[in-house]
Amino acid sequence: MEVPPKETTDAGDTSTINLESKAASAATTTDVIEKASIGSQQAHTPIPMSKARRIVVFVSLALTMLLASLDLTIVTTAIPKISQEFSALSEATWIATAYMLTTTALQPLYGRLSDTFGRVPSLIVSIVVFIAGSAACGWAQSMGVLIFGRALQGVGGAGLVALVFIIISDVTSEEERPAYLGVLGAVWSIASVIGPVLGGVFSEKASWRWAFLINLPISGVVLVIVVFFLRLPQPQGSLWAKLKKVDFLGSAVLIGAVVMLLLALTWGGKNFPWSSARVICLLIFGVIMLGVFLLIEWKTSADPTVPIPLFRIRNVSMSVLGQFFMGVGMFCPMFFIPIWYTIVKNAGSITAGLHLLPYLLSISLVSVASGFLVVKTGRYRELVIFGTALFVVGTGLMVLFDENISSGKQIGFMVIMGFGLGLNIQILLIVVQTAAPTKDMAAATTLFLFMRILGSSIGVAAMQSIFQNSLLPKLGVLVTQYPAFTMAIMGSVNDQSLIYTSGIPDDIRSQLVHIYVLALRKVFIATVPFAGIAFLFTLPLQHVPLRANFKPLAVGE
Incomplete structure (x- = not known):
């Protein structure tokens, strides 16, 4: 459905006449805005592609997203077996940390690299590096090699995620893109659900190595499709000229x-x-x-990695800053809700992960539905604001999780949170891509993704600190009251199953569980302000008509 160009924006936004009048008194600022707006004043023309080829390409991009998303979660349930085999429990945290460091640090680089060297070559290199990292992990004979392989996977994984969204913006129009991004959001959510389950199944029924080796056949299929079916324009110039631009x-x-x-x-x-x-x-x-x-x-x-003039465009700056705080809020439930089920409900690692289904499935379904709704109506600002507000409500309701909460409330609260997140997890990227100039589209996309993963990394680390700072002093008090159970009480910090398997009497166990619940509640309370700040960043957003002739407002206008 084509959305007609509009002469004015939503209520509260400045008209074109006002923008021109302000230019007389603020020539420098407006000059920057006009330069940054050149790309968005022209309707984006997708790269021509037959319907059959587009389907094949999109399937390969969806599989690429599946690979990158799986790798974030599949190792969580495999880590105990890995550390046991290598007798390296103290180094086990690096299995996740190595991947996180390289993925986060390299995310912004792929936008400019793909502009300089081309989308397809950049994607091929990312896939090959990811395959090499997966193979190194799968056949590792020491923890050091495994950690190196995880870091290598992160180098490739950063490119996989970034280039999927960049290529989608190349081959689709702004009008139809929300539907594609909605499906990719669903793929991410589904991978987040099945990742821990697959990791646990491989570890218990076969070998933890399959958590990494499973990437090889899928990556091989994607690589073949990309090489033979993905045809995109290649930047001109010699290799030396391209290197000088980096x-x-x-x-x-x-x-x-x-x-x-x-x-x-x-x-x-x-x-x-x-x-x-x-x-x-x-x-x-x-x-x-x-x-x-x-x-x-x-x-x-x-030719900067992050063009600073992008921050002069209101929709870009508000979206990427809001995405940082949203990243804190969206990943903390995925990390701490399984811990709650392990402690309160005595759930195993796989079962605890499955309890995230209401949250992740609601994200998936609503993400797809919201994408098609934007295609149908051409509107997205209202969905983003409403979705973020709903997410704030959902995170606030998580504070009510205690030992006696009913199953209905558990599911309902997670659905509310997931519903809100599903409404904006991909649509905010549309906001950024619609406002950013065409020449900076890739850089704006990777900046958006970088802020999300940076927020999630910082958020999980900060919430872990809050959790432990609340938990450990109270456990110390409990140990002084029941010194005979010191090993079980303090050991539960690293192995929550000890709460139910170490022979602790029921009355002491109930006190121990309550201490954990109070610590988790502090985490959920701390998450709410971040969600609230993300909501505040959505309020100044203006509605930029898809495929319309439009000049974005600057920050403060």
Whole structure:
């Protein structure tokens, strides 16, 4: 359905006449906005492709998204078996951390790399690197090799996620893109559900190595489809000319900043005290390097990894900043709800993961439905605001989770939260892509994805710290009351099954469970403000008609 161009925006937005009048008194600002708006003033023309070829390409992109999404969660239930085989429990956290570091740090780079070297070559390299990392993990004979393989997987995985969304924006019009993105959102949610289940099944019924080796045949199919069916325009110029365009300095500084910040947040309160020199130095130098990166992008880089003028466009800046806070809120339930079921309901790791189904299935179904609704109506601003408000309500209701909550309320609260998230998880990307200039479309897309994964990484690390800081002192008090059960009580921090398998008397167990519930409640309470801030960032959004002739407003207009 084609949405007709509009002369005005929603209530509360400034008209074109007002924008022109402001230009007289703010020439510099408007000049930046006009330059940034060139791409969005022209209707995006998708790359011509037959219907059959488009279906094949989209299936390959969906499989690519499945691969990247599975790899985030499939190892969670395999880690105990892995650490047991290598006798390296102290190093087990690096199985997840190595992937997180490389995926987050490299996410913004793929936008500009694909602009410079082409989408297809960049995607092929990402798939090959991902295959190499998966093979290294699957056949690893030591924990060191496995961790290296996970880092390599992250390098490829960052490209897989980024390039799927970038290529979708190339081969679809703005009018039809929401439906495609909605389906990709469903793929992500489904992968999040089946990932822990597959990891547990492989670990218990076959071998944990299959959690990584399963990537090889799927990646092979995707690689064949990409090589033989995906035909996209290739940037012109010599290899040397392309290399000179790459923002090596800015990219290196950004990678360093992200790695330092994430290491500090991962180690703080867990491996080292927050007051330790190691954690403090990582935080300080990480922030300094982030500032240096922004200065490089603003002043020195001719073709920056993150074009600073994008932040002058209201819809882009509000969306990417809101996505950071949304990232905190959307991943914390996936991490802590299974812990709640393990502790309160004595659920195994696989069963606890399955309890996330109401949350993730509601995200999947609503994500698909919202995509088609945007295609049908051409409207998305209202859906984003309503969805984020609903997500705030859902996160607030999670505070009511206690030992006595009914199953109906458990499911209902998760559905509300998932419903709200499903309404905006992919539509906000439409907001960014519709407002960003065509030449910066890839950079804007990867910036959006980077802010989401950065928010989720920082959020989970911060919430883990809140959880442990609330939990450990209370466990210490319980140990002084019942010293005979010290090993079981303190051991439950790393192995919650000890709450039910170590012979703790019922009255002590109920106190122990209550301590965990109170600690989890503090996590859920801490999540609410982040969701609330994300909601506030949606309010200034303006409705940019899809495929319309439109100039975005600047921040503050």
